[in-house]
Amino acid sequence: xxxxxxxxxxxxxxxxxxxxxxxxxxxxxxxxxxxxxxxxxxxxxxxxxxxxxxxxxxxxxxxxxxxxxxxxxxxxxxxxxxxxxxxxxxxxxxxxxxxxxxxxxxxxxxxxxxxxxxxxxxxxxxxxxxxxxxxxxxxxxxxxxxxxxxxxxxxxxxxxxxxxxxxxxxxxxxxxxxxxxxxxxxxxxxxxxxxxxxxxxxxxxxxxxxxxxxxxxxxxxxxxxxxxxxxxxxxxxxxxxxxxxxxxxxxxxxxxxxxxxxxxxxxxxxxxxxxxxxxxxxxxxxxxxxxxxxxxxxxxxxxxxxxxxxxxxxxxxxxxxxxxxxxxxxxxxxxxxxxxxxxxxxxxxxxxxxxxxxxxxxxxxxxxxxxxxxxxxxxxxxxxxxxxxxxxxxxxxx
Amino acid sequence: xxxxxxxxxxxxxxxxxxxxxxxxxxxxxxxxxxxxxxxxxxxxxxxxxxxxxxxxxxxxxxxxxxxxxxxxxxxxxxxxxxxxxxxxxxxxxxxxxxxxxxxxxxxxxxxxxxxxxxxxxxxxxxxxxxxxxxxxxxxxxxxxxxxxxxxxxxxxxxxxxxxxxxxxxxxxxxxxxxxxxxxxxxxxxxxxxx
Numbered sequence: 001x002x003x004x005x006x007x008x009x010x011x012x013x014x015x016x017x018x019x020x021x022x023x024x025x026x027x028x029x030x031x032x033x034x035x036x037x038x039x040x041x042x043x044x045x046x047x048x049x050x051x052x053x054x055x056x057x058x059x060x061x062x063x064x065x066x067x068x069x070x071x072x073x074x075x076x077x078x079x080x081x082x083x084x085x086x087x088x089x090x091x092x093x094x095x096x097x098x099x100x101x102x103x104x105x106x107x108x109x110x111x112x113x114x115x116x117x118x119x120x121x122x123x124x125x126x127x128x129x130x131x132x133x134x135x136x137x138x139x140x141x142x143x144x145x146x147x148x149x150x151x152x153x154x155x156x157x158x159x160x161x162x163x164x165x166x167x168x169x170x171x172x173x174x175x176x177x178x179x180x181x182x183x184x185x186x187x188x189x190x191x192x193x194x195x196x197x198x199x200x201x202x203x204x205x206x207x208x209x210x211x212x213x214x215x216x217x218x219x220x221x222x223x224x225x226x227x228x229x230x231x232x233x234x235x236x237x238x239x240x241x242x243x244x245x246x247x248x249x250x251x252x253x254x255x256x257x258x259x260x261x262x263x264x265x266x267x268x269x270x271x272x273x274x275x276x277x278x279x280x281x282x283x284x285x286x287x288x289x290x291x292x293x294x295x296x297x298x299x300x301x302x303x304x305x306x307x308x309x310x311x312x313x314x315x316x317x318x319x320x321x322x323x324x325x326x327x328x329x330x331x332x333x334x335x336x337x338x339x340x341x342x343x344x345x346x347x348x349x350x351x352x353x354x355x356x357x358x359x360x361x362x363x364x365x366x367x368x369x370x371x372x373x374x375x376x377x378x379x380x381x382x383x384x385x386x387x388x389x390x391x392x393x394x395x396x397x398x
Numbered sequence: 399x400x401x402x403x404x405x406x407x408x409x410x411x412x413x414x415x416x417x418x419x420x421x422x423x424x425x426x427x428x429x430x431x432x433x434x435x436x437x438x439x440x441x442x443x444x445x446x447x448x449x450x451x452x453x454x455x456x457x458x459x460x461x462x463x464x465x466x467x468x469x470x471x472x473x474x475x476x477x478x479x480x481x482x483x484x485x486x487x488x489x490x491x492x493x494x495x496x497x498x499x500x501x502x503x504x505x506x507x508x509x510x511x512x513x514x515x516x517x518x519x520x521x522x523x524x525x526x527x528x529x530x531x532x533x534x535x536x537x538x539x540x541x542x543x544x545x546x547x548x549x550x551x552x553x554x555x556x557x558x559x560x561x562x563x564x565x566x567x568x569x570x571x572x573x574x575x576x577x578x579x580x581x582x583x584x585x586x587x588x589x590x591x592x
Binding site for chain 2: 030
């Protein structure tokens with residue numbers, strides 16, 4: 001077959017929509033659930049007979065262009081090596097042997113990964129330490145509420161101050177609800193809320209929850225900040241399903257393949273948690289680590305772990321919710337029951353590697369969200385880090 | 399190695415690929431169900447699975463979708479439409495890489511072909527199967543497969559030509575294109591290695 005023009009099969013292969021990319025379909029909650037269900041139906045573990053033909057399909061997978069990444073990587077995994085204790089986590093725990101396969105699927109714009117690796121290289125390495133690691137965050141969210149058949153959006157914001165006491169006997173505190181506001185998002189939302197009789201306790205549109213548990217809209221009423229102690233003995237933070245001490249946080253590896261391995265193990269332990277999907281989970285944990293009192297190397301490694309997540313992409317220069325400029329990164333969009341589909345984004349200061357904002361942005365509103373005026377691009381949830389520093393003085397409680 | 403361990407390995411390696419294939423036939427939602435059923439069959443028949451296992455698994459998935467078609471034609475039709483929609487919406491996907499227009503045209507062309515042609519072409523181009531393996535999925539001989547693929551490919555080429563490069567848009571969706579020139583000189587964030 002002679003081809004005068006670019007090979008149509010090649011173009012077609014390049015055009016594969018992400019929905020058909022196995023890399024993106026791996027590790028879903030549903031897949032795990034099905035696996036467990038199927039195996040639970042098993043009588044008991046049957047021991048395989050030693051057949052004349054060794055079980056070699058792992059190496060026999062077709063390694064065509066579209067499958068190269070997964071195929072090559074699998075072939076390089078050492079049988080029974082440290083990273084393969086649990087083969088379900090093998091892709092993420094392959095470590096340095098993974099080679100070019102860690103570049104991920106073809107549709108990944110290389111720029112996303114590279115830009116993040118560069119952020120990792122810029123992370124402030126000043127190895128400061130003090131008695132308290134303190135951060136201030138401003139978080140905002142938008143909820144879609146219904147009242148008297150009217151649907152509208154409610155925006156809430158608050159500032160939190162976190163203080164992690166890292167010396168023996170110190171306390172860790174979380175002060176939340178500072179400068180808290182909850183109000184209809186726009187004038188149109190205000191009008192709809194009033195038309196519904198200005199109810200104080202609101203019901204969330206999708207889940208039907210709310211009321212006492214949910215949203216309280218009382219313009220003018222100032223919410224008082226609340227102070228919570230967040231340490232239990234020497235445990236000061238959560239990592240996956242575990243509470244960890246400062247000593248344990250300090251021990252985290254600053255080498256990204258090793259950190260990935262640690263996170264992969266925690267993921268196995270944390271199955272069935274509310275965050276579904278391995279990629280989102282890894283993203284959440286890695287992004288969370290950046291704000292904790294970990295060594296600067298660990299922060300850099302966390303960015304590298306994020307850089308290697310499948311489907312990561314660069315969004316270029318962006319403005320965070322506090323108006324600061326930074327470089328944006330996103331995961332592919334996934335379904336968010338309350339809104340439609342949305343994607344997780346990070347905005348990072350490319351000069352210092354500081355995490356500016358960790359946010360969820362709507363990519364396609366569902367019917368209720370659209371009715372409430374939310375559109376693709378609406379930031380439905382964000383946490384912007386205002387400051388983070390080591391200090392020797394505990395927070396003053398209001 | 400116990401059967402359960404082997405099955406876990408098989409599942410880890412092949413589940414995303416079977417799901418990708420099934421999604422191409424019946425969309426994601428029904429595709430999940432088909433994939434689940436496929437692996438239930440695989441578990442029961444663990445010892446019969448040939449090497450390599452993927453063509454066998456895809457063959458099972460394919461049979462299950464035909465069963466669905468026989469059992470509930472309406473549900474099948476809706477599911478197949480969903481798969482079709484995924485392909486055509488891929489033609490509008492935003493992407494900054496070069497060759498976007500070409501790919502969009504290829505997807506449009508693909509969406510316009512018969513389901514049988516689409517199946518042949520995507521088995522090779524998207525699911526990474528060689529002619530022998532793809533033939534096994536479809537249950538025909540390799541020679542027959544090659545002939546059918548050749549024809550499907552010609553039809554795709556013609557459809558691509560018909561859609562034509564005259565279509566190739568200068569991307570009006572990109573707001574940067576409508577910005578005044580002066581602004582484009584403003585340096586973008588650079589994250590270079592030093």
